[in-house]
Amino acid sequence: MPLVSKKKKVDIKNKAEETLTASASRRKVKKGPGSSRTAYYIVAAVVVVALAVFGVAYYQTYVAPFRRAIITVDGTVVVRMGTFLERAKISGSSGMGTLQPLTNEYLIKQGAPRYGISVTPEDIDRELRARAAGSDNVTIGDAEFKEWYRQLLNDSKVSDGRYREMVGSSLLASRLQEYMALQIPDELEHAHVYAISVGTYEEAAKVKERVDAGEDFGELARELSMDPNKEKDGEIGWFPKGATVGNNKYDPFYLQAGAVSDPMAMMEDPTSTEPPSFYYVLMVEEFAVRQVEAEFLPEVRATAFQDWLNAEMDLHTIRWGGWDGKDNNSYGSETDAWVNWQLSKDKPKS
Known part of the structure; x- marks a missing residue:
């Protein structure tokens, strides 16, 4: 090779x-x-x-x-967190204190038209001018009104549309309340109420035991009550349906004729931490239809309106949302703490 x-x-x-x-x-x-x-x-x-x-x-x-949805009615979101915080800031309320008023506002908007009640843009204009004037007998010029309104929006940090919406809601609620008041008859069922006031809870409980055992309420009132009405067997008067007794707002219509309530504390100031001034029990002697006295009308009207709101709430499925709970959609302490933290950001430091 x-x-x-x-x-x-x-x-x-x-x-x-x-x-x-x-x-x-x-x-x-x-x-x-x-x-x-x-x-x-x-x-x-x-x-x-x-x-x-x-x-x-x-x-x-x-x-x-x-x-996030905060108020939902029948599956429809009616208030979200941004609007919720804005309204809470304007009203000066807490988170919890804003839920029910905004819910009521929605229910009123939905319910008022059933009674032919509405509010027009012109109604809102007149209301704004009345607020600017401060009196029904005072008128102000356009320039003065515009400056007042500009300053109002600036101070409240809210848009014109939002503020007009709030004024409209307020007018609608007032008109619905007026309508409800007119539906209240001049005569209503009344409860004839008697009371015995004593120094301690134990004494009040003993009074109830003795009446339940058959002793006469009037005789026990004359014997034991600290109140001047003891001379009238403890009588404190006739209360129409819708009115309450005492500053703890007890409804005497919870009782049957001749029945005695459980002992209740009488607090001069319900927010005070001081011990109660005294304790008392109530007894309803009878029920009868009577003329409603003027002193009871404001409370009777307010109760009628609240009863209407309660009935409206029963007609709808209302949900208050947030991020508490297993379903991550309930307004609880966690959500409320976050809301109040947001609200505190705009408060001036002392």
Whole structure:
């Protein structure tokens, strides 16, 4: 077999090395741009992920809570957190103290048209001007009214549309209350109420035991009561249906004729931490239809309106939302704490 010369072998080897070097160079040239694009894509992906994480965190912290449904009626969201906080700030109420008024407001808006009651934009204009004037007998010019209204919106930090909506709701509630008041007859069923006042809860409980055992209420009143009405067997008067007795607002219509209530504390100031002034028990001697006296009319009318609201609530499925509870959709202590924290941000520091 012929042998390849040494020189030819060297040439072949050199050519092979040159070929390998050129190929490697070409590969390097091709790899450069691809590597840069890959790095760019990686950086872009990291930025996108970071922005997404930031966006989600921002939404969860600064957007989602304010979009959460707070009051839902029959499956329809009627108040969301943003509006809820705004109304609480304007009224100066707590979170819990804002739930029922806003719920009532919605029920009134839905119920008032059934009685032909409505409020027009012109009604709202007249009400605003009346508020600006401060008296029915005073009129103010357009420039003065505009300045008053501008300052009002600035101080309350609320939009014109929102404030007009609130005024309209207030007018609608007033008109519905007036309508309900007119439906109350001049004569109502009354309870003839008697009371015995004593110094301690134990003494009041003993009075009840003795009456339940058959002793005469009037005789016990003359014997034991601390009240001047003891001379009239403890009589305190006739109370129409819708009126209550005492500052604990006891409804005498809970009792049957001749029955005695459980002992109740008499507090001069219901918010005080001081011990009760005395304790008392009530007894209804009889029921009868009588003319309603003027002193009872405000409470009777307010009770009639509240009874209507209660009946309306029974007609609907009402849900107060938040993020408490297993279903993550109930207004509880956690939600209320967050709401009150939000409300505290706008309060001036003392």
